[in-house]
Amino acid sequence: MDDKYKAQKKYAKSHIKKLSCSYPAEFVDAFRDACNTLGVKQSEVIREAMNKIIEQANKRGCNE
Numbered sequence: 001m002d003d004k005y006k007a008q009k010k011y012a013k014s015h016i017k018k019l020s021c022s023y024p025a026e027f028v029d030a031f032r033d034a035c036n037t038l039g040v041k042q043s044e045v046i047r048e049a050m051n052k053i054i055e056q057a058n059k060r061g062c063n064e
Helices: 003-015 025-038 042-059
Strands: none
Touching: 025 042
């Protein structure tokens, strides 16, 4: 394993978390198709939705 890969893996281990969720196949397929139609990445749509919720919570006085 080269040093660059080791450094990336170490950073990810301490700074990155995965979010896992499950939905009905038809719903996921429809979401994927909608993202493809709009030319957007699924991960970016999810990130924007998460940011929107964080902003709403912060406006109500909830800090992280």
